[in-house]
Amino acid sequence: MSVRDTSSSSDLASNEQRPAPGSRARRTRQGASGDKPVSVRDIARLANVSVATVSMVLNDNPRISRATQLHVQRIIDKVGYRPNRLAQSLSSKYTQVMAIIIPALRHAFADAYFGEVISGVCDRAGKLGYKVILEQAKPDYIRSKQHIEIFERRYVDGVVCMGVNDRHHFLAEFRDRQYPLVVVDNYFPQWDLDYVVCDYRAGAEQAMNYLLQLGHREIGLIYAAPDIRTARDKIEVYEQKLRAAGVEPVPTWKADGKFTEAGGAEAAEQILTRHPNVTALFAANDKMAIGALHYLNRKRIAVPQQVSVMGFDDMQHAAFANPSLTTVHLPLYEVGALACERLIERIRGKTEKVAEVLPTHLVVRESTAIASRLLANDEHR
Amino acid sequence: MSVRDTSSSSDLASNEQRPAPGSRARRTRQGASGDKPVSVRDIARLANVSVATVSMVLNDNPRISRATQLHVQRIIDKVGYRPNRLAQSLSSKYTQVMAIIIPALRHAFADAYFGEVISGVCDRAGKLGYKVILEQAKPDYIRSKQHIEIFERRYVDGVVCMGVNDRHHFLAEFRDRQYPLVVVDNYFPQWDLDYVVCDYRAGAEQAMNYLLQLGHREIGLIYAAPDIRTARDKIEVYEQKLRAAGVEPVPTWKADGKFTEAGGAEAAEQILTRHPNVTALFAANDKMAIGALHYLNRKRIAVPQQVSVMGFDDMQHAAFANPSLTTVHLPLYEVGALACERLIERIRGKTEKVAEVLPTHLVVRESTAIASRLLANDEHR
């Protein structure tokens, strides 16, 4: 039955004329314009070869001779055939899709921080032939095991996970590496997951070194999210650096700014009302720094003359704050791209642990200056 | 409890004991941990029913009796079976996936504007059982017809398209509605595409009315992207409103800010050096407004005392600019959510044209004030 190529000359026409031998009409009502979807079978018939051959041509299998390859390809091009990727994935075991999982923050994608990373992932994924789906890990999402389901139901081959913290225990389920996962900008020694991060410790050191060089000693810290390992690193470095400079950090020099502008403003207020002698504020991200700037402006505290402000992240608009923000540049786009690439390698069977750390660098702008304490001394002299 | 499935208590065990009636061992070596993926066939065997029955149970087909339904469902739950969605989509013709197409801007996703819309789309899509994939429409992407291919290869059932302009001719290919598409924040009378937009005209009117009420007459416009219909609307309204107030707009009161902070700063400079008498700047988005603010600060031009600045979009951080930005709030999140919903309706066969316009409103903050001209001529200048 399957060897029905006998009536070869009528092939093209028979498609329409055949009186439906199988009993059922095969028009599945695709587009309104009546384009019947072309399949490998159609191509095989038109090219007088088996479907296996067509499939092999599609996949550049070397078993096929150059001649046949060309012949079949010509027909494929002529009819504009595109293999159905659902069918491909169904048999091939690979979906060529990865997910980006972001936590359940309100309007998460509107955050430029995540946006940069996402851009990196998407660009690189596109180049490597992968599609990217977006998933928001709300509590409900985790509870119903959606993060596993997207694998089991064959939505994706792997996931890039960002914005996660210590309380996201679901990550432990990826320990066994059955499902490829790469964490961005955080790491979990206890679960030994693959990760790609910016060098937060070095970044914090660059920031602190600079502030210390400028003569600042009473430095406030606007931190956030201490349940994120890389965020804790910043806090630790802050304290280490102060001690190394002979200053015992006062606990209340610190305040939680929750990674938001509003939080940053509040934290700045807390710190400065408690400690008017603080001459510099180090914020763990630019948003909080901008919040602090906003508070200082409102209070008519001159930046950087009276108080210096140091940001972290180097978001696009940090350069356009008033005054423009001195900050630590994070290669977020690159982190995303690299995470994506490593994930794909994992998917393709590579087994080495991924633990990439990308360098940061200081960007000096106008929100920082010599400590006001030193200027005052100058005047008195 | 689970022991008494049916008559045959050997069902569960037989899974292993059966001497492979087919011929080939069916272990496909899935996870390293040896989890064989469960299929409808497995469930059918365990439940002593046909695969058709299992399928119908999965789809709540009323043909199945309550008793069988429960019996099969119990087994599905027990073994934690999840239907393979590739196989489902392959036969059912629906992928339950939509794409968001964004133009080829560098680091497009890092833009809070797109981010808000994306958040809206993703949230709503998740609620309605759809996945969202991200596509960047670079010139190459369009040239190779990827925007069609994602449909033909069955990646998606529909797309939400944002950030497009008049030069994106590929949109014409969606005119025939063979592939569902909803445009966000732009509209194309010539192609009659479905769209969901903010009411840009009303927004621009709100902004202009307010500035005019404050006594401003020489108002500069920092526009951008005149190849976007909704962006042109803002320009048109700006001129109409000026004329309605008895002011003939001067062409060089306008400058293109390219929707970026840097562009906004440059545009502000151009306008103000050419026309020092301009007392207010209306920027077509917040980023440009913030750029303008930055320029004015640098030039020690007091905002709002000397020059008022009006933004557009109401991005998160507009409130934390110095001074905080008066702007027009755009319901971007809602626009995204609605576009998503309408798209799904389209996919499901609804045929009414989509042309939704969502209201905007003014948000008054500190970057605008009574025109300096009115404050007696004693002060600055």
Add this chain to the structure above:
DNA sequence: GCATTATAGTAAACTGGTTAACCATGTCGG
């Protein structure tokens, strides 16, 4: 009492690809 219709379920075809196993030829070494 028998045809008629509902009800509940099954077998098999179908979605559109990939791939292992097999087979026909041609080439080479001994």
Add this chain to the structure above:
DNA sequence: CCGACATGGTTAACCAGTTTACTATAATGC
């Protein structure tokens, strides 16, 4: 001249679901 091997292609069995056409049984109508 013959077995060994390479080349290039085919057959048929998969992947994991959905759906149509059919069947067996029970309930109803007259």
